[in-house]
Amino acid sequence: MNKTTLKKTVNSAPAKATSAGVIDLVKVKSFSKKINDVRMELAKDVVGQNEIIDNVIIAIVAGGNVLLEGVPGVGKTRLVRSLGKVLSLPFSRIQFTPDLMPSDVTGTNVIEKDEKGKLNTKFRPGPIFANLVLADEINRATPKTQSAMLEVMQEHKVTVANKSYKIQEPFFVLATENPIEQDGTYPLPEAQMDRFMFKLIVNFPTANELADIVRMTQKTMAETAKAVISGAEILEMRKLASAVPVTKEVLMYTVNLVSNTHPELKDSSDSAKKYVKYGASPRAAQGLITAAKVRALMQGRYNVSYEDIDTLAYPVLRHRIKLNFTAANEKLGVDDVIEMIIKETKKVR
Amino acid sequence: MDGRFLKFKSRLSKIRLTKSVMAGLAADFAFAGISLLLWDFGLLKMSPWICACIGFGAGCLAFAVLFLSLRFSDEELAIRLDERFALKERVQTMLEYGGEKGSVIELQREDAVNSLRGFDSKQLKFGRMWLYFLAIVLGAALLAVSLALIPSDEGDNSNDEPELAFAISEKQIAQLTELIENVKSSDMESVYKESVVSNLEELLSDLKTVELHREMVERVKSSIFDIEKTIDDSECIEELYEALISNQDDITNIVAEYLKAEEWADFSNISARLSAALKYSAEADEDVSSETMRDSTKKKLENTSAYVSLSLAFSDVPETEALYVALSRLVNVEEDNEIIGETVYGFAKIAEKLPDNTYDWSKTKIQTLLTVMEPEIYSAMEPELVNISVGDYATDRLYGIFGITKPQGDDDSDKDKQPEDTKPDDERGDGASAGDGHTYPTNDKVYDIGSDETVPYGNLWALYNDKINNVDDEEKKAIYQKYFQILFNGFDEKGDVEE
Numbered sequence: 130m131n132k133t134t135l136k137k138t139v140n141s142a143p144a145k146a147t148s149a150g151v152i153d154l155v156k157v158k159s160f161s162k163k164i165n166d167v168r169m170e171l172a173k174d175v176v177g178q179n180e181i182i183d184n185v186i187i188a189i190v191a192g193g194n195v196l197l198e199g200v201p202g203v204g205k206t207r208l209v210r211s212l213g214k215v216l217s218l219p220f221s222r223i224q225f226t227p228d229l230m231p232s233d234v235t236g237t238n239v240i241e242k243d244e245k246g247k248l249n250t251k252f253r254p255g256p257i258f259a260n261l262v263l264a265d266e267i268n269r270a271t272p273k274t275q276s277a278m279l280e281v282m283q284e285h286k287v288t289v290a291n292k293s294y295k296i297q298e299p300f301f302v303l304a305t306e307n308p309i310e311q312d313g314t315y316p317l318p319e320a321q322m323d324r325f326m327f328k329l330i331v332n333f334p335t336a337n338e339l340a341d342i343v344r345m346t347q348k349t350m351a352e353t354a355k356a357v358i359s360g361a362e363i364l365e366m367r368k369l370a371s372a373v374p375v376t377k378e379v380l381m382y383t384v385n386l387v388s389n390t391h392p393e394l395k396d397s398s399d400s401a402k403k404y405v406k407y408g409a410s411p412r413a414a415q416g417l418i419t420a421a422k423v424r425a426l427m428q429g430r431y432n433v434s435y436e437d438i439d440t441l442a443y444p445v446l447r448h449r450i451k452l453n454f455t456a457a458n459e460k461l462g463v464d465d466v467i468e469m470i471i472k473e474t475k476k477v478r
Numbered sequence: 479m480d481g482r483f484l485k486f487k488s489r490l491s492k493i494r495l496t497k498s499v500m501a502g503l504a505a506d507f508a509f510a511g512i513s514l515l516l517w518d519f520g521l522l523k524m525s526p527w528i529c530a531c532i533g534f535g536a537g538c539l540a541f542a543v544l545f546l547s548l549r550f551s552d553e554e555l556a557i558r559l560d561e562r563f564a565l566k567e568r569v570q571t572m573l574e575y576g577g578e579k580g581s582v583i584e585l586q587r588e589d590a591v592n593s594l595r596g597f598d599s600k601q602l603k604f605g606r607m608w609l610y611f612l613a614i615v616l617g618a619a620l621l622a623v624s625l626a627l628i629p630s631d632e633g634d635n636s637n638d639e640p641e642l643a644f645a646i647s648e649k650q651i652a653q654l655t656e657l658i659e660n661v662k663s664s665d666m667e668s669v670y671k672e673s674v675v676s677n678l679e680e681l682l683s684d685l686k687t688v689e690l691h692r693e694m695v696e697r698v699k700s701s702i703f704d705i706e707k708t709i710d711d712s713e714c715i716e717e718l719y720e721a722l723i724s725n726q727d728d729i730t731n732i733v734a735e736y737l738k739a740e741e742w743a744d745f746s747n748i749s750a751r752l753s754a755a756l757k758y759s760a761e762a763d764e765d766v767s768s769e770t771m772r773d774s775t776k777k778k779l780e781n782t783s784a785y786v787s788l789s790l791a792f793s794d795v796p797e798t799e800a801l802y803v804a805l806s807r808l809v810n811v812e813e814d815n816e817i818i819g820e821t822v823y824g825f826a827k828i829a830e831k832l833p834d835n836t837y838d839w840s841k842t843k844i845q846t847l848l849t850v851m852e853p854e855i856y857s858a859m860e861p862e863l864v865n866i867s868v869g870d871y872a873t874d875r876l877y878g879i880f881g882i883t884k885p886q887g888d889d890d891s892d893k894d895k896q897p898e899d900t901k902p903d904d905e906r907g908d909g910a911s912a913g914d915g916h917t918y919p920t921n922d923k924v925y926d927i928g929s930d931e932t933v934p935y936g937n938l939w940a941l942y943n944d945k946i947n948n949v950d951d952e953e954k955k956a957i958y959q960k961y962f963q964i965l966f967n968g969f970d971e972k973g974d975v976e977e
Contacts, residue, residue, distance in 0.1 A: 157581055372582040374575045376567060378557075431586035432571035 157369055160426050164190075166357040167215050174211040174354045175204050176345060177338035181329050184444055185212065185303070187427065190366050191419040193326025194282050194302040196267075196317075196448060203331045204342075205305040209263040216363065217356030218299070221259030225270035227313060231277035235287045236294075252289060257281050258296055260360055264304035268314045275321055278302065282324040299363045319407070319451075326416045328448035366426075373422035375433045378478075380418065383438050386474045387414040390450050400469035404456035409449035416445050435478075443467055480587075482594040483569065487555055489599040498545035500610040506537025507617025514624035526628070533621075562602065565593050654682050664953055 164186060171182050181197070185208070188195045197205045206222075213220030223234060236255035240248050256262070257278075267275065281287050282302050287294045304325065306317075322328075334342060389398035391408030401408065421437035447463045456466060510533025516522040517529055550558075556569040572590035575583050658678045661671060 157585055369582065372580060374571050374578075374583060374586055376570050376574045378570065379567060430566060430568070431582055431589050432567055434566035434568075436566055 156365060157431075160366055160369060161429050163358055163362065163366065164427050170215045170354040170357050171208070171211050175208050176341045177334050178204060178208065178331065181208070181331055183424075183427070184327055184329050184441075187420050187423045187441070188326045189216070189299070189301050190363060190370055190423045191326060191416070192299065192301075192367055193416060193420065194304070194324060196322070196325040196328040197303060197305045197331055198308055198328060199305070199331030200309060200333060201307060203333060205331055206263060206265060208331075209261070209303045209305075211354045212303070213261045213263075214354045215357055216261060216360065217358070218260035218360050220261045220263070221256040222263040222265060223256045224265045225267050225274065227269055227271060229270045229274050231274050232289075234274060234277045235281065235289060238290050252292070252294065254294065255287075257287060258294070260297060260300055262300075262302045264302055266307060267304040268306040268317055270315065272315050272318060275315065275317060279321055279324060282321070297360075299360050299367070322448045323410050323412050325448060326420065327444035329444055330447075366423075370419070370423045370426055373425055373431060373433060375418060375422070379421075379433050379435060379438065382435060382474065382478055383414055383417050383421075385477070386438065386442060386471065387411070387417070387446075389470050389474050390446060398470050398473040400466055400473060404452055404459075404461060404466045404469075405450055406453040407451040409446050413445050413449050417441055420445065435475075439471055442471055480572070480591050480594070482591060482599075483552075483555075483559075483573075485599040486559060486594070486602055487552070489602050490550060490555055490558075493602070493604050494545065494548040494550070496604065497548060497607075497610060498541045500607075500614055501544040502537040502541030504610065504613035504617045505540030506533045507614065507621045509533045509536035511617060511620030511622075511624045514621065515627065518624060518627040518629070558602075559594070563593070563597050565590070568593050654678070658682065666953065 167186055168179075168182060172179075175182065185195055189212075197208070199205050210220065210222075223229075232255065234255050234257050236253050236258065238250045239253050241251045243249055264278065267278070281296060281300075285296045285298065285300045287296065302325075307314075387409050388394055388396070390401050390405055390413075391397050392402045392405045393408075397408075417438055418433070420441045421433045424437045424441060425431065425433050443464055446467050450463055450466065452461070452463055452466060510529055513522060513529040513532045514526060517524065517526055522529075552573055553570070556573045559565060559569045560567050568586070568590040572587050575586065658675055661675050661678065664671065666674070
């Protein structure tokens with residue numbers, strides 16, 4: 130895909146304020162306050178991980194899904210559960226195991242006898258039918274089961290026996306995966322990885338954070354976060370964020386950044402040509418702009434800046450770029466390569 | 479457009495103008511200084527005011543170039559403000575969405591304006607102004623140095639055109655040139671025409687030559703005077719040629735010094751040996767007959783002329799130099815070469831005629847030879863002298879070309895400054911008196927070398943006028959009038975003194 134097509138794809142997604150309808154100014158100004166409220170509530174149950182929390186909030190407001198990767202015990206599941214409480218959204222957890230079937234996720238038609246004794250087919254929805262879905266250890270499920278998530282993550286609907294069932298908005302999938310255990314796991318296919326807006330690396334807490342965690346959990350393991358925002362409010366915030374303006378220069382910078390991850394393109398960055406096997410899809414550019422708008426609002430700004438794009442480039446691109454053997458040989462991680470590509474893209478800005 | 483943004487825009491425009499003016503000043507000083515410096519060292523031949531114009535032109539060009547290159551659009555200013563004050567693209571967004579409406583757009587605009595209010599337009603710095611100041615200082619220093627090196631009127635005049643030794647003006651040169659063209663296009667007989675043109679062109683060339691060899695001239699004059707005197711004092715042919723040969727050393731030495739040719743030095747040694755041999759021959763053998771003496775002298779003279787010819791050929795003197803031409807003519811004379819009634823005899827000619835010549839004849843011919851030779855050498859070597867007495871030279875040439883006699887001056891001649899005239903009167907033109915006082919004007923008053931005073935030249939003009947009016951040929955008359963007009967700058971068609 131060339132830059133022009135990519136630009137069109139990105140441009141077609143968000144609407145400008147002029148065509149978005151009337152937006153309450155009060156709601157605009159209360160955006161930051163609401164986000165802050167969410168942060169504070171989450172902080173009651175989750176120690177540290179401020180950047181992860183912010184990025185998760187961004188993804189939720191932007192309408193994207195998040196893949197959380199981290200070693201066991203760093204609070205991934207706890208975070209998602211607390212988030213469910215704070216957002217006051219129906220929360221569902223799916224523990225992915227190798228024997229999990231697609232119908233265990235999406236639901237299935239069952240035969241039921243009605244009052245009259247007649248046998249009818251009724252669709253019994255699966256755990257996916259929630260507003261907030263925690264897909265725990267998603268990489269443990271078989272590719273068949275993983276593919277069942279594809280439609281729902283992208284289109285927010287489930288098709289069973291040729292019948293589609295819409296999932297109530299807002300809908301988010303927060304998936305977790307353990308990078309340590311590789312035996313018995315199935316790496317997520319590229320198509321599914323592309324459905325996640327962010328991939329966040331949950332790092333091991335710092336010493337102080339760990340001390341706080343231990344202190345806190347000695348008292349109680351219960352999650353005390355309360356609901357501070359509703360699904361409707363999230364949808365309003367999403368609409369508000371879509372009205373945040375983006376200058377042409379920032380838009381082109383985003384497009385160039387994503388294009389520079391493709392080594393096969395003539396004008397691509399040198400780092401991509403050297404270290405990247407496959408570049409990011411156009412969804413990366415869309416996700417960057419959408420998420421950047423939310424981030425700008427969270428920071429009390431009403432425009433997208435280069436800093437927003439640079440900061441969000443890592444969670445947006447790290448799961449969409451495939452590195453080659455040269456990068457592995459030089460022990461370069463994907464974030465290192467993303468940093469190089471950002472630097473090269475900035476030079477020609 | 480927000481007022482605060484416009485303030486920044488105004489500030490940037492001021493910076494742009496200031497830098498452009500400073501660059502223009504620096505270029506003005508530098509280029510004016512450089513061109514003036516070149517003028518100081520004589521590498522540029524033009525008026526100093528042109529140097530000022532060059533500087534001004536360079537300054538204007540530098541101003542225009544920088545002014546155009548520093549132009550900026552509102553978008554570029556917005557980018558600069560966002561970067562300078564870390565506004566995170568607020569101003570750029572405000573500018574791009576300036577014409578649109580919407581809650582978020584309006585909030586963004588308000589946010590951008592509030593952000594700009596936190597900064598003063600003066601925080602937009604000039605940037606690298608020290609570079610511009612340094613350029614101006616360096617340019618000014620260069621200009622100051624070049625101005626300081628301008629030579630004063632009393633001191634070094636290396637930039638001035640060397641003062642022409644001739645008093646003839648540009649207008650006169652132009653008129654002489656026109657005269658030459660008129661002669662060329664006239665209906666005069668071709669032989670006559672060619673000779674007149676040749677002499678006029680030679681005169682013009684000489685009049686333009688500027689070489690000051692006063693000392694050299696004096697020595698040549700002195701040598702020629704000595705030769706003439708010796709010839710006059712001689713009583714026999716042997717003494718005659720001995721005088722010529724012995725004095726030849728001085729002449730050749732002078733010429734050699736002038737020409738800087740080593741051959742001439744050798745030639746003078748050979749001449750010394752010749753002289754010694756001649757003396758020895760005369761002293762050793764009293765019985766040597768005149769005939770034998772003549773033959774011997776003849777051979778020696780022939781060798782001499784050949785040697786002179788050879789030396790000329792191998793010297794570094796360009797063939798176009800008048801002296802070279804004169805000396806070549808001296809030794810390689812065509813038998814029938816005539817200049818308006820005068821026959822030039824070189825050494826070879828004399829040598830040929832030797833057995834048949836009498837003493838008197840030889841003496842006359844040598845005197846004639848010297849008479850002709852003298853102005854030829856003067857024409858190449860003494861423009862300075864001609865400057866003093868341009869009329870003398872001119873009239874001599876006129877006499878040689880047109881047969882016009884020299885005017886009678888009112889004052890006595892300065893006999894100390896000029897060699898005694900030993901020319902027999904019958905060899906001169908009518909009225910010519912080389913030793914008489916002369917006043918040779920280029921303006922109303924003329925300078926008389928004899929009395930070292932300026933005197934009216936109207937009297938001279940009257941004499942010339944009479945001579946010209948007696949000329950039969952109208953065309954010749956017109957040419958003479960034109961020639962006088964050029965040289966003396968005052969002769970009109972009616973023969974009256976021109977104001």
